[in-house]
Amino acid sequence: MQTEPAAIAFCREVLPAVSRTFALNIPVLPRPLDTAVMVAYLLCRIADTLEDEAHGPASEVLLAELARLSTLPAGWEADARRFSEEGARVLRTQAPEAEVRLVAGTARVLEALALHAVPVREHVASCVATMTKGMGKMGDKGRASGGGLGLASLEETLEYCYYVAGTVGEMLTRLFQWYSPAIAERAAALEPRAVAFGNALQLTNILKDVREDLERGSCWLPKTLLAEHGLTPEALLEPGNRGEAMKAHGQMVAVAHRELRKAFEYVMALPGQERGIRLFCLWPLFLAVMTLRKLYGNAAVLERRAVKVSRRTVKWVVASTRLLVGQDAALKLMFSTLTAPLPR
Structure with missing residues (x-):
């Protein structure tokens, strides 16, 4: 060997x-x-x-x-x-x-x-x-050292997501095409959705880690969206603002859900015979769905209790997708069912 x-x-x-x-x-x-x-x-x-x-x-x-x-x-x-x-x-x-x-x-x-x-x-x-x-x-746009916490707009938040994660979606797509001629043939369907695959996972992380980021002196949420609820990043964790903060957080969950739907289209465009590559994409995608389900409307995300999916959920996602990896109709039903409670 x-x-x-x-x-x-x-x-x-x-x-x-x-x-x-x-x-x-x-x-x-x-x-x-x-x-x-x-x-x-x-x-x-x-x-x-x-x-x-x-x-x-x-x-x-x-x-x-x-x-x-x-x-x-x-x-x-x-x-x-x-x-x-x-x-x-x-x-x-x-x-x-x-x-x-x-x-x-x-x-x-x-x-x-x-x-x-x-x-x-x-x-x-x-x-x-x-x-x-x-x-x-x-730079330091999202940090206190950059002249104030938070990013200016949703467009800027998505731009940040692109640089730290959407670029990875693009790279993975190129590596997949390098490895598999069957995937290369589907470039027209995959490439327009590659950025969304990375952005969806990054937005989920931002929404999960909002308190931890704020305590570290960072915030990647858009100030314009927070302002609609009378909030600033600096005031987001104040107990008296919990109701409006959760409304703003829910709006961002809807944005992440939108990107996840594009990401799911990306996975479905991968040829079914490339089981390993499909599973590689399906696992983080469905774990992001389960994370958003746990985050949506859960005020614990703004408190000191970590909000994350259980090991049991991880095992279920892995086992379910292994079973259904080549069955497009079943995967679509699974995705539709699991995302139904999420805001559009």
Whole structure:
């Protein structure tokens, strides 16, 4: 049995610590698509960690350098080792240990990227470049240091979602097409919905983590929508504003629901014979549906109790979609039934 390269082994080891969702669904992808997606995700997660945990000029400089290194330029190995050391050094002391380890291992993740085919490397580098450029463009807009919490409008919230997640939807679509000629034939149906697939998952995370983000000094909700309810991001958690805050939160649940419907259309456009790729997409999609069901109208999302789906729900989603993965009519009925309680 052939021994796996050490760089790939490092990626497999660190993945579950930084994302339980991707640690669950990447293994169902066929090879070599599985390692391509794993490495791509980890590079995007490094960018996300730098954006979240290394605020200020250091973050912008490191994000630009990560984009450059992702193209694997001449002499990248030495530069990547320096980047790994500097990136880990500038993270805030409260940064999660697993994410610090990932940033410190950036050189190993880039080494794993170098093991893949040229088209894979090009698609990944393009995604990282767009993502990091967008993070620089959005800057500290959603943070107190950027002149006030919150983003200006729903359009700006969706723009933020595009840069941190919609770009990943685009990249995954290109990787899927690289791997599968059958998927490449369906590009016309998939590509217009690829961004919604990423945006839906990111909006769900924003709505789930609204209190945690506010306590960290960030808010990715649109100020215009909050203002319709007499609210500002700074006042969102005040107990006296709970009723109006939940109305505003419910409106954003409706936006996330809209994006999830487009994301479901995306999955249904994948050929049924590509079972692993379908499952890879179905699991986070249905977990997002179940999360929105739990969040909608639940004031606990603004309190100190974490709102998340249970392990039992995760197991049910995994088992149900495994059973129905090739049955479009049954999947459509399942999606329609589960999303029925969500606002439009």
